[in-house]
Amino acid sequence: MMPISIDSLCCGYGKHQILYDVSFEAGQQITVIVGSNGSGKSTLLKAICGLADVYSGEISLYDKRITGLPTYKIMSMVSYMPQTNNVFGDITIRDNLLVASMPDKPDWNHIFEFFPMLQDRLHQKAKDLSGGQRQLLAMAMCISKKPNIILFDEPTASLSPAASNMVLEKIKEIQTALHNCIVLVEQNVKDALAIGDRCYLFAGGKKMFSGKPDVLLADKDFDSKFLGLADDNTS
Amino acid sequence: MIILVDAAIYATILSILCVGLTLTYKITNVPNFAHTSFAILGMYMALIVTKIFDANPYLAIPMAFVVSGATSLFLYYFVLRILQKRTKSFLPLIVATLSFDIFMIGILNILADTITSEFQVISRDFTLRSHDILIFDMPAILILSLAATACLVLGLYYMLYKTKFGIKMRCSIENTSLAQIYCINTQRVFCVSWFLSGGLGGTAGVFLAVWFQGDPGLSVLLLPSVFAGSIVGGFTSIYGSIVGGLVIGFSEILVTDLLARNFGYWIVSYRPIIPFLFIITTLLLWPRGLSEIIKKVQERI
Amino acid sequence: MMLEPWIIFLADLVAIFSIYLIINLSLNLEFGFAGIPNFGKVLAVGAGAFVMGMLPIGLYGVMFGMTQHSIHDNLEMTQLINERLAVHPELGFLVFGITISVAMAVGMLLGLLSSYPAIRLRGDYLAIVLLAFGEMIRIVGINQEELVGGTLGVRVPDLLSFVPEEYRFLMFSVLLLGFAGMVYFAVSKFTGSPVGRLLRAMRDDETAVQALGRDTTKIKMKVLMVAGMIAALGGLLYASYVEGVVAFGYNRLNWTFLPFVMILVGGLANNKGVLVGTIIFVAIRKLVIYFNDGLDGLIPFDIIWLDYLLLGGIMLVVLMFRPKGLMPEKPNT
């Protein structure tokens, strides 16, 4: 039983189609999705969460069909960390975590085990945190319900190299500890592939490659192929 | 002295209305031009309770809260929610609330006609002031409207900061899609807010009935003052709107009085212009309202 | 000899349609094309009417050497003037021409005034400020008797005094249609030119237009001035059509809200849409007024309120089901 299985999905926003006939599977491991800007990798995550318009195809979580369900219902099975605006800035860190674990009370020990730095900042407002800290808080919010599936949308975007390493290591740590299904969308290709167990390459809204990361990394033409695709898309 | 009491009552009632208006603007970004019609609906509830059931007007508050709240919810759920899905522009929303207001004028007039024809009760230009009671030798309306405003301040604080629903509400306001990601049924939060906003309007309406002269047409006349209060308060700050309502209420009465005594009584008939002047100056000079003014004053000091 | 009822109906419809078309075109210029939600449309419309109420009677007074007070002896004076104009129609047209230019200049100035907030504010805040601007004219008009007779209003000398009485309103409808046609032609030319495209570009992405080196502030000012001119013309024509100005009538419902509804019904940034929206709305409203007494007795409440329920209800339905109007803006033209 696959945590996530997607069958020939076409989706987009309103009349703008983004993904074309994409099939996708993720197991209890870290699945990395790479691709250039606009290749539709983030849209895939949004489609799973019910935030994009699905035109055709099926999305199932543990064999349960979820296409068309409202977001707040899907989210009881999945945690999703958006790329930006992923914490509530106007409320305290404590309240952020409270919201994230509703309807239950947060398991503080579980959260502080992974993110000890949050412990003494509980009453700070989230908007007062630095960029890296904010990403950590967002991740903490994602794991507060101990979900079986976590979707990370470019968690390292706009972070310094040191902070992004920290974030990626955290993701690895979470997966090792919880043995759950993690889908990671990344621009930071090489670092992401290093922690991934399986990877997908998207371009122009279509799946170009899927398999072990080392295969992709080992591909001699990787750089040129990848960058070439990127060029195609940005031009 | 008397005028201060009068002004205090007017100002507190106004601030309750401003809170309702601000609440829905803050949460769903709709400047609700039909807001005062909920208050007029509340006024008629008070009339019905007082004249038909022969009870104290304040007993109408629960009924007014529910009826006006339900009307407000209707407007949101069946009109604005759908409209917001179809268009991103704010203008159809404004026009929709204005249209709803026209519709409400029809409904309120039918209600007034029915009250008169069925129960022979005067239902236009009515006032229930003589049904007010005295508490500690003061008109109950003064005590109750002050108490209601105080309750509103404390109650909203408690609700927004101490309850789970309050946190959900603040999250939904700040970032609707993120709130959905964290399993918050934002639609329900919005609906509750509209219900609350309408309910507050209805409650204010009961107070209005005891102090003002009620008529279906009052809604249009009251609207500028309510908007001015909310805007002076910053339009998105709930506490600001309470203060804004008080500022407008007191200024409309005391400033008119002061100006008339100093510059001549012809000024009195220009009174309806006061809220508009407040709206224009606030939005042009300090669009974020009182908080911005306070900040600027602090910087100077 | 009375006219046939259907001619009367059509003539009245054409008159109201033409006046609203002129005002709606100017609103569409501001809101549809330039994205400025002028919720104070009544300001320029009212100003145009006020000029019509003040200027001609004063001019004729000087011309004919009248000693009466233009406001206190207003009725007597207009009657005398109308008698003279019946003999000398050319004087009427001369004064009418002068009045139009003055009214348009005033409308332009008010457009300039509206541009002050329009440059500084956006969206609903701007709409509310302009709404407040618009309310001023009515309140001042009611309270300053010297302007247009305060609460009673004034009468306006009739340009068409030389036309036989029973054909006067029919003739005026034709005249109004002519004006509306001219305005429509001019506005279409304007919006069809590169300026129209620039306006729409500014509405959609102001920074991009600024990046191209265009001064959006100036563009907004110009648009508001042009639109103010047209709206003032509309107000002036209404005042001359009814031969009177009553400050009470220049309220936000009649001259701001209804025009917005009409352009939303028709479709923004599309002059043909505005034309369609105006005719549909004016016609529906006239037909509702005309036929609603036929329902008397069929509904459980006073027929009068049906007007409100229908007006409110129809607008809500249109907004909800055709939020972009009947003729939506065509992309990339």
Add this chain to the structure above:
Amino acid sequence: MNKFYPIIAGIIIVIIASSLAFYSQQDASEMSVDTSPNAITIGALLPATGDLASHGSDSNLAVQLAVEDFNKHLIALDSDYSMELIVEDTQTDPVVALEKIQSLNSKGISLIVGTQTSAELNNIKSYADSNGMLLISPSSTSPKLAIDDNIYRLIPDDTKQGKVLAELFVYDGIKVIVPIYRGDVWGDGLYESTLDSFVSLGGTVDPGIRYSPEVTVFSSEASLLDGIVSNYVQDGYTNDEIAVLVIGFSEVVHLFNFVGSYDNLRNVSWYGSDGSSNDDAITSDKIATAFATDVGLVTTQFSAPDSPTVQHINQALIEQTGSIPNAYAYSAYDAVWLIGNAVLETGSTDSAVIISALPDVAATYDDGAIGKITFNDAGDLAISNYALWSIGEDGWYLHGYYHVSENAFDFYDE
């Protein structure tokens, strides 16, 4: 681009076709308007919302009653005529009033009762004149509209009432009048005429307070009024020499609720106008009644106070609204009868015939609610006696009477 022209053309054709279709259907089936030669169709242009809604609804009911009564009268006469009524709401808005009169005109209705205010009348006057429509206003009192035209006004213009009020002040020994009045056509007009009359009789009139009809709460007005009155007290006038004249409609109740808190204002006499005469809104409110009795409020109202017609109207309207109608309702009632009688007299429903016949018809009409109707050259009610009303324990009572021909008062309760 060009495909839109057919759409526009189509829409216009549909609209024109539908309106024509309706018309032809109407001629055939007499759907909404009875166009048979024996139908007297009257239009009523009265406000149901807006500033003067409460008066409009009284007049509206009175017009409906009059049509009912006149139809009974026609049956009694065994006449072929029958009377029909179409009521339109002007919303107290001059722009809407024009739309509504246009609609009436296109239905072929040119005998109209309305409008309530002089401002609306001003906006539709040319339209009515050009289209040869008769307008009988039950309540437009502005002296500035007193000219010879198609408009009749079944009400004396305000100069008459102003004079009565001034005479009353002199009679009661009042030296100073402090007016508080409604800033609309009616209030402005009555204020000016009272001022002129009283000053010419040697009295003093304070500029007073002109409040906006859009005012929602009377706190500052009450406080300012108190200030003005106390200034006159300080200037050495006794309380008996100062009076407040309130020129307003039902909002007077609201005002009384506020002024009651000020001692100065309780100690002087108060006078009112036809706008508040017989207004049950005052007597149904405890505070307002107590205040009015306290200050001995006296109000003036034109009309014959005790005629059977007035009692008939009162009875019928109390049944529907629970309160005595305002005075304009009597004029509205008479307006319908005048039109009806004129049709019977002339045997024509043509408005031009009716317009010219109206003064003669009025002269022979004796059962009017407002008494004997004589029009002056401008088509306004020429003479009217005035009743003086006061509030006692049992509500409104007739306090006195002013005979215009003798320029003298009769008081009933002294």
